[in-house]
Amino acid sequence: MIAIYQCRRKRVYKMCDNKLDPRFYPEVYQAVAGKDYTVYAYMNDGGVRKFDVKP
Template sequence: MSGEYFPEVVQALVGPDQTVYAYFSDGRITRVDMKPLISAGGVFSCLASDDFFSGAITVLNGTVAWDVSGVFDPTQCIDLDPFTVYAAERVSDPLESVA
């Protein structure tokens, strides 16, 4: 299995309408629509709060995460599988269109 890429998120940004942009170490950028996970409830239900969704987003464990504890403890976060995030819709850099 050597030579296979293991997806590693290096930056995560909140997008419009409960979406997230993930920047990977290989240059790929994807957009993840979080609405289905949020509406399913469970651990993701706290992401329905716009303040928490945008204020707690970070990168922990090499993937998109939300810092639940406020101290960036990688065991106290809500995170997404990096392979799932990597397989999401590939997009161009949304920051390039900001003037």
């Protein structure tokens, strides 16, 4: 918490310029294979992302 306060105060870290919470990183909790080399990744933030994994 101290680092976040210093970041807001001094603006020395580039990572602090965004409005996202730096303590949260979405993670895949389920991956489902789809048709034609696609993978649907269900994230812990409620999102679903489609990835094309063709060779």
